[in-house]
Amino acid sequence: MASDSDSDEDFVTYGTPLEPLEEDEPLKKPVPLHEQTVKDEKGRYKRFHGAFTGGFSAGYFNTVGSKEGWTPSTFLSSRQQKAEKPNARPEDFMDEEDFGEHGIAPREITTSQEFSSSRRDEAREKARAVNAQSALITGDTLLEELIAPARSSIGVELLKRMGWKEGQGVGPRVKRKARRQQSDGGAKVYGCALPPEGLADSEDDDDDGEFAPENVTFAPKDVTPVDFTPRSGVQGLGYRGLDPSLALLGQGAAEHIDLFRPESETRSRLFGNAQRGSRRGGVAGQAFGVGALEDDDDEEVYHRDNMSRYDTTLGGEEPGDGLYGWTAPQQYTKKTERSKDASYLGKILEGFTLAQKPAEEKTIFPPPSLPRDYRPIHRFLPSVSISGLSGISPALAEALRTSKGHMVKEEPQQGGRHQLDSGQRRALLGEDTLQGPSSVMELLRPEDRERLLSLCNSSNQTSNKTTTTTNPPDALQSTGLAARVLPQSSAASTCLLQQQEALAAWKGVQTSSQTFKPFEKNPSKQARYEHYLSRLRQGHKDALEQSLDPGMTEWERSREREEFVRASILYRPSSSSLTSRFTRAKQQEDDDTVEVSQDQEGDVDDKQAAVKMKMFGKLTRETFEWHPDKLLCKRFNVPDPYTGSGLVGVPKIKRDKFSVFNFLTVADSREMRAPPKPPESSKKSRWDVSEHTEQKKKNDPLSELIIAARNQTPETEVNQTSVPDLPALPVPTRANDQTPGNKSETKPVDQQSSDKKKGSDDEEEESRPPMDLFKAIFESSSDEKSSSSSEGESENEGGEKDRKKDEGTDEPQPVNLFNITSTSSVTCSTVTASIPPSTTSSQQTAALAQTQVEEEFGPKLPPPSASLIRGSATLNEEKPSKRGKEKKHKNKKQHKHKKDKKKKKHKKHKHKGKQQKSKKEASNSSSEDSDGDDGPVSTEELLKRLKSVPSHQSW
Amino acid sequence: MAFPQPRPQAPQLPHHLLRTIECQQGAVRAVRFNADGNYLLSCGSDKSIKLWSVSRGTLLKTYSGHGYEVLDADGSYDNSQICSCSSDKSVILWDVTTGQVTRKLRGHAGKVNCVQFNEEATVILSGSIDGTVRCWDTRSRRFEAIQVLDEARDSVSSLKVAQHELLTGSVDGRVRRYDLRMGQLHVDFISSPITCVCFSQDGQCTLSSSLDSTVRLLDKSTGEMLGEYTGHKMKGYKLDCCLSSKDTHVLSCSEDGHVYCWDLVEGSLSLKLPVGKAVVQSMSFHPTETCLLTAMEGRVQVWGAEPEETEDDSMVT
Structure with missing residues (x-):
């Protein structure tokens, strides 16, 4: 009905209103059947085809099929269009109606599942669960809950986001007191369900004695709405059929069934307090009388309801009870002890149940009263601990000792002089070894000693063990010979067993690498221990005795004996269960063979020379x-060139890492100072390879010729100072402990030698000795200047010729110059340890500059916008300066850096010079001049520049 | 005359600045024509790639999704896809129209310097600072590379694909040519770190620029040097070089703010194009016409043989 104008603001209208009925109006003619037409949204008539033949919309414009007619759309020739499956969705079979507002798949803006509020309502669920308990078939909602998606609506999500938690009510937080008043305030029925009610009760109970701080607020109580489940039966209100659970529980319905009052007895019964009512077995409903078998005849058979149980007033008690207008009688059952745990239901975490028995109270015993003179310090006498521990298993003993933090013997620094043996003390004091016998035992004759020992062993084996363990201090304190022997012998007897054990453990073990060193602090002791172990491995029975130091006292020896045996058992070779967990490293550091590409790239020096001579082609290809x-072939539409080969990439072969032949062959191919060439092996790091190519560049024969020529020239001071170092050449690790000056000599050679500079020092060292050997054999004493000058030379690859000419006129200076620069460069390379060894290539200057930003290599990218920041006019000069600054960062020492920079400039420029043809040099020099250095520079010029370095510093 | 005279045609060079595009994406690390030369891609250091119209200089689309500066990009032959590589070690395949990431390919151990589609855009090839070239399949959903070419001993700075050949330039100073059809790898030793490699249009030569400030033209089959072009400055930065569309000229970026253009046969410097004050970082030559793109700092410049209408000139600042 359409609402009137004055009251319509209260109502929501839906649908088209009927015209207002006027009473006087003549009856309308019914619309004839042929005029009752249906049109679709475009105004076309729709024909009704019958409810079961398509309704109003059948087919395409009331025809069958589609626009194209009746085409079987499913069949496709599998020949042309393979694997094209008709991917039919349900929507394909729907028409507009289905997509419409009331269709099965409405395509309109609707509340999505996520935002619909009816998704998962905790409170409602709770209420329903409570109701379901009282339903005929308990737990029928259980199934629904199982199926229902465990998603919460957006409203709940939002509430949670705002801090709400499930189980809490909504609203401002209240103080404890206020809330109690609220709940106590007379007509407070808390919810319909028992749990919340009980919850309130129990809390109230608890509150009485509880400390409630003022500043703690609580969320308001949750409200369980009443579940309005429709009645499904035809029975009257309040009818409850036979309840199987009740029947089984043997409890008759004693009371009027209260639909609304959750704390009624029937409800609480559901929650487990079934013992409360009168017990009665069998089936008992309202409609049943007393069975013949039932003994209790007095009971009221027919249920009588009286009005006093009902609430006769409307309203009044409502506020705050959360029942929202229910007028059911409000009786409060007494709070019983039993209902308490049921009442906890609301609080218990999901998945937990209340304990049946209360937790046992722990009886706490008071600590023992300490005697007056008690001092809370305890000292273990070393010998006592040993003799005491010898009885038990060594592992346990060790554990005990470590757990007490009492590692006495292994850690000398802990115990001072008591932990040193006599030999060590002697060494500390600087005394000589005593000549006499070290033990009283040795004063005796051997047979006497034997006799004494055996006697002690036999007699004391049983009794002594107890004496030593119970009161070892006494045994020690007594200074007589017997007393001294006693613990020792008993220890020896137990030791014997342990020794055998150790022997069994270690015998035949061939592991050469003994990783754990228990006596590392004491080298001599460790050595003895290792000696002992090695003997154990060989299966010597008397391993222990042989490995001990005869120079020590008997007591010390016995101690050591103990320790060795214990350690050998503790650190026995790992058992199979342990070893099975580890595998050997696949690629060992010191692996002899290495994967090498089958077609070894040939000698780079030759290629370098070819490049220099611009003879590209066969030499460089x-x-x-x-x-x-x-x-990949498939994707490139190319037939596989090697069909059937499972190989991918460049075939590899295994080759010896360092074989003599490698050195020999290369030594043959090159001149006599040719560096030994380890094969291109183990690509440790690709990053380092580039500079290796750069080094190669230096080794061109031409430069060597010049070097040879240079060697004849007089020496400069720098070189002469470094001459004396030469004879030490073959020392392999020499380069590492050298002064920078020395380094300058060896380094270039190293660079040449380590054909493949891996950047890793150890490998470098490995490759070094043969090199030095070569040097020592083949080179004259003037070699190091040649090498150092070769460094300088190699940097300046390009302009050698010019310089050679210059040398004729002005010899000492250029050499000097080179030496300075080269030294500085190399020292720089040593200073910045992170940089790969050689810093001499131009490419590396770039790399250097880049590493400053991050670990980048190779040609770098230009700065984002230099001109935007700086004046654009000086930009050309800026670039190098920037790079120089970056270098400066790397090299901590600035003065060194200065030279470094300078040197790099030279080198860079020489680079260019090399590439340029002489005829072009003139034309190009202009552009280079702008950079501050030009192609062929005379030595005077260089010298001048060197002197004016400070002025250039500001670059 | 029975035979028509060959039309005398002066070698055309991109003398005239047609347009300057301020890309607004930090430094432009690379600028690339698309397959037909109507659009250009600019790779910015602000992690974005931008697609521009060459003729109008308008921004068409921005592709963002990289985690660090974009170093190279390439468009597929059908203009439907873009691949790009970045310092974030990833290679991304983009859908041109939607601007969405079709595939993000991870596997390189370092920043990826260069990326190229193969001819049919079925494979993306990317060269990285980790010294590997990875071949990514665009057809399958596999996220691993089909093949990893780890022959380079140093960073792969540049790579080009032509038909069944893959040309890579590496900082170890070698130009490697992988011939898929023959199953061969040809290594040409240049000795100086390679910054850029190119195939000539006829596919018979390779061009390689290196840090010794030299551009070399090598015969593809034998490795012999056909030409050497010097005069520019390329010492520290990874700059581009290329051949003109008709293979008549060799062009190279320079650190002195010029683009050098040499006659291919004679080796003489025929044009020294002043681009700006900073380093000319990247350039790209139009596939068919005489048109050159240069990237310097944050802007891309379009150069042509003939000056365009005046309004374009007025746009140029």
């Missing part, structure tokens, strides 16, 4: 077999 991936 290498061709390898390369296996592309099958799929």
Whole structure:
């Protein structure tokens, strides 16, 4: 009905209103059937095809099929269009109606599941659960809950976001007192369900004695709405059929069934306090009388309801009870002890149940009263602990000792002089070894000693063990010979067993690397221990005795004996269960063979020379077999060149890492100072390879010629100072402990030698000795200047010729110059340890500059916008300066850096010079001049520049 | 005359600045024509790639999704996809129209310097500072590379694909040519770190620029040097070089703010194009016409043989 104008603001209208009925109006003619037409949204008539043949919309414009007619859309020739499946969705079979507002798949803006509030309502669920308990079939909602998605609506989500938690009510937080008043305030029925009610009760109970701080607020109580489940039966209000659970529980319905009052007896019964009512077995409902078998005849058979149980007033008691207008009688059952735990239901975490028995109270015993003279310090006498521990298993003993933090013997620094043996003390004091016998035992004759020992062993084996363990201090304190022997012998007897054990453990074990060193602090002791172990491995029975130091006192020896045996058992070779967990490293550091590409790239020096002479082609070209991936060929639309080969990439072979032949062959191919060339092995780091190529560049024969020429020239001071160092050449690790000056000599050679500079020092060292050997054999004493000058030379690759000319006129200075620069450069390389060894290539200057930003290599990217920041006019000069600054960061010492920079400039520029043809040099020099250095520089010029370095510093 | 005279045609060079595009994406690390030369891609250091119209200089689309500066990009032959690589070690395949990331390919151990589609855009090849070239399949959903070419001993700075050949330039000073059809790898030793490699249009030569400030033209089959072009400055930065569309000229970026253009045959410097004050970082030559893109700092400049209408000139600052 359409609402009137004055009251319509209260109502929501839906649908088209009927015209207002006027009484006087003549009856309308019914619309004839043929005029009752249906049109679709476009105004076209729709024909009704019958409810079961399509309704109003059948087919395409009331025809069958589609626009194209009746085409079977499912069949497709599998030949042309394979695997194209008709991917039919349900929507394909729907028409507009279905997509419409009331269709099955409405395509309109609707509240999505996420935002609909009816998704998962905790309170409602709770209420329903409570109701379901009282339903005929208990737990029928259980199934629904199982199926229902465990998603909460957006409202709940929002509430949670705002701090609400499930189980709490909504509203401002209240103080404890206020809330109690609220709940106490007379007509407070808390919810319909028992749990919350009980919850309130129990809390109230608890509150009485509880400390409630003022500043603690509580969320308001949750409200359980009443579940309005429709009645499904035809029975009257309040009818309750036979309840199987009740029947089984043997409890008759004693009371009027209160629909609304959750704390009624029937409800609480559901929650487990079934013992409360009168017990009665069998089936008992309202409609049943007393069975013949039932003994209790007096009971009221027919249920009588009286009005006093009902509430006769409307309203009044409502406020705050959360029942929202229910007028059911409000009786409060007494709070019983039993209902308490049921009442906890609301609080208990999901998945937990209340304990049946209360937790046992722990009886706490008071600590023992300490005697007056008690001092809370305890000292273990070392010998006592040993003799005491010898009885038990060594592992346990060790554990005990470590747990007490009492590692006495292993840690000398802990115990001072008591932990040193006599030999060590002697060494500390600087005394000589005593000549006499070290033990009283040795004063005796051997047979007497034997006799004494055996006697002690036999007699004391049983009794002594107890004496030593119970009161070892006494045994020690008594200074007689017997007393001294006693613990020792008993220890020896137990030791014997342990020794055998250790022997069994270690015998035949061939592991050479003994990783754990228990006596590392005391080298001599460790050595003895290792000696002992090695003997154990060989299966010597008397390993222990042989490995001990005869120079020590008997007592010390016995101690050591103990320790060795214990340690050998504790650190026995790992058992199979342990070893099975570890595998050996696949690639060991010191692996002899290494994967090398089958077609070894040839000598880079030759190629370098070829490049220098611009003889590109055969000399610089290498061709390898390369296996592309099958799929890659497929994607490139190219037949696989190596069909059937499972190989991908460049074939590899195993080759010895350092074989003599490698050195020999290369030594043959090059001149006599040719560096030994380890094969291109183990690509440790690709990053370092580039500079290796750069080093190669230096080794061109031409430069060597010049070097040879240079060697004849007089020496400069710098070189002469470093001459004396030469004879020490073959020392392998020499380069590491050298002064920078020395380094400058060896380094270039090293660089040449380590054909493949891996950047890792150890490998460098490995490759070094043969090199030095070569040097020592082949080179004259003037070699190091040649090498150092070769460094300088190699940097300046390009302009050697010019310089050679210059040398004729002005010899000492250029050499000097080179030496200075080269030294500085190399020292720089040593200073910045992170940089790969050689810093001499131009490419590396770039790399250097880049590493400053991050670990980058190779040609770098230009700065984002230099000109935007700086004046654009000086930009050309800026670039190098920037790079220089970056370098400065790397090199901590600035003065060194200065030279470094300078040197790099030279080198860079020489680079260019090399590439340029002489005829072009003139034309190009202009551009270079702008950079501050030009192609062929005379030595005077260089010298001048060197002197004016401070002025250039500001670059 | 029975035979028509060959039309005398002066070698055309991109003399004239047609347009300057301020890309607004930090430094432009690379600028690339698309397959037909109507659009250009600019790779910015602000992690974005931008697609521009060459003729109008308008921004068409921005592709963002990289985690660090974009170092190179390439468009597929059908202009439907873009691949790009970045310092964030990833290679991304983009859908041009939607601007969405079709695939993000991770596997490189370091920043990825260069990326290229193969001819049919079925494979993306990317060269990285980790010294590997990875071949990514665009067809399958596999996220691992089809093949990893780890022959380079140092950072792969540049790579090009032509038909069945893959050309890579590496900082170890070698130019490697992988011939898929023959199953061979040809290594040409240049000795100086390679910054850029190119195939000539006829596919018979390779061009490689290196940090010794030299551009070399090598015969592809034998490795012999056909030409050497010097005069520019390329000592520290990874700059581009290329050949003109007709293979008549060799062009190279320079650190002195010019683009050098040499006659391919004679080796003489025929044009020294002043681009700006800073380093000319990247450039790209139009696939068919005489049109050159240069990237310097934050802007891309379009150069042509003939000056365009005046309004364009007025746009140029």
